[in-house]
Amino acid sequence: MTDKLKPLRDKIDAIDAQLLSLLNERAKVAQEVGHVKAETNAPVFRPEREAQVLRGVAERNPGPLAGTDVQTIFREIMSACRALEKRVTVAYLGPSGTFSEQAVYRQFGQAVDGLPCASIDEVFRATEAGTAEFGVVPVENSSEGAINRTLDLLLQTPLAISGEVAIAVHHSLMTKTGTMDGVTVICAHSQALAQCQVWLNDHYPQIERRAVASNAEAARLASQDASVAAIASEIAGGQYQLGVVHGHIQDDPHNRTRFAIVGKLQPGPSGNDRTSIVLAVPNKAGAVYQLLAPLAQHGVSMTRFESRPARTGTWEYYFYVDVEGHAQNPAVARALAELKSNAAFFKVLGSYPTSLY
Numbered sequence: 203m204t205d206k207l208k209p210l211r212d213k214i215d216a217i218d219a220q221l222l223s224l225l226n227e228r229a230k231v232a233q234e235v236g237h238v239k240a241e242t243n244a245p246v247f248r249p250e251r252e253a254q255v256l257r258g259v260a261e262r263n264p265g266p267l268a269g270t271d272v273q274t275i276f277r278e279i280m281s282a283c284r285a286l287e288k289r290v291t292v293a294y295l296g297p298s299g300t301f302s303e304q305a306v307y308r309q310f311g312q313a314v315d316g317l318p319c320a321s322i323d324e325v326f327r328a329t330e331a332g333t334a335e336f337g338v339v340p341v342e343n344s345s346e347g348a349i350n351r352t353l354d355l356l357l358q359t360p361l362a363i364s365g366e367v368a369i370a371v372h373h374s375l376m377t378k379t380g381t382m383d384g385v386t387v388i389c390a391h392s393q394a395l396a397q398c399q400v401w402l403n404d405h406y407p408q409i410e411r412r413a414v415a416s417n418a419e420a421a422r423l424a425s426q427d428a429s430v431a432a433i434a435s436e437i438a439g440g441q442y443q444l445g446v447v448h449g450h451i452q453d454d455p456h457n458r459t460r461f462a463i464v465g466k467l468q469p470g471p472s473g474n475d476r477t478s479i480v481l482a483v484p485n486k487a488g489a490v491y492q493l494l495a496p497l498a499q500h501g502v503s504m505t506r507f508e509s510r511p512a513r514t515g516t517w518e519y520y521f522y523v524d525v526e527g528h529a530q531n532p533a534v535a536r537a538l539a540e541l542k543s544n545a546a547f548f549k550v551l552g553s554y555p556t557s558l559y
């Protein structure tokens with residue numbers, strides 16, 4: 203056994219030495235890029251470039267490593283190289299252990315400074331004020347639909363959407379003891395309670411459910427009181443030393459949340475982009491139908507359509523529309539110009555690389 207392993211491990215050692223040297227060579231080039239950017243005050247984080255690098259390595263990947271694993275490795279290489287140029291601060295809906303925090307690391311890699319915020323409003327405020335260069339906010343969940351507070355804040359903010367990332371949301375029921383003995387209340391964020399309600403009705407119909415500020419807060423409460431069970435990610439449970447009673451309790455096994463990255467940066471085209479807009483039309487028959495006609499005329503695909511009641515009383519609804527392509531793409535630019543000319547309200551929220559995941 204040892205005799206057989208030794209030469210293989212020697213091989214791995216030799217390859218690791220090469221990798222280490224190449225990684226540092228790459229890092230030195232990134233430092234040079236950093237100096238060039240510093241001269242012109244150019245932004246360090248370039249989501250369109252990172253998306254191109256990550257798509258490129260997956261396309262060229264000969265295997266046996268999976269394309270998604272290769273992307274994870276390169277995500278971290280770029281994150282570490284970027285941090286040599288400048289460490290980026292990213293605000294998110296805290297506390298530590300939330301799915302929002304997972305979204306931060308999924309998008310930026312580990313070499314970032316996360317800034318946990320108490321609310322979605324605070325994420326916007328911290329990013330607008332420049333305390334954080336970027337903010338990560340939930341936009342929609344595949345089971346529960348739009349996150350309305352985010353939609354309302356996107357309408358008002360001067361920030362642009364510069365990226366998106368989707369996270370698989372798996373919930374676990376966890377307690378201090380790893381059992382349900384003596385549990386009188388199940389705590390979670392209201393979204394998580396809603397995403398697990400069929401399962402909870404089947405398994406624990408008698409136990410009170412209580413909505414709290416976040417799943418991570420529920421985990422914290424459960425860590426202090428054995429009569430409290432928390433619904434949260436296993437990452438959050440691990441941070442508070444909770445035991446898993448049941449895993450994967452979300453009603454939809456494919457439950458996902460899409461997050462937007464907001465910031466002052468407006469990324470250029472990456473070759474596979476999405477543009478988000480908000481518009482409103484005067485309240486008259488056929489107005490919505492006419493409003494969207496330019497998209498079809500210019501061959502621009504709509505990937506999302508969401509409405510929110512306008513609370514100003516001037517118009518009935520705001521429509522949140524995502525289309526394929528960057529606003530600098532000629533067909534998209536023509537379609538947007540026409541949409542704008544027909545709309546009572548029009549705002550481009552941003553063009554950004556489509557999520558890799």
Ligand SMILES: O=C(O)C(=O)C[C@]1(C(=O)O)C=C[C@@H](O)C=C1
Pocket residue numbers: 232235236246247248249251252255279280281283284287
């Ligand atoms: O190409 C750049 O602009 C870089 O700064 C290099 C690099 C990389 O490591 O590949 C790092 C950070 C940017 O977000 C994009 C790419």
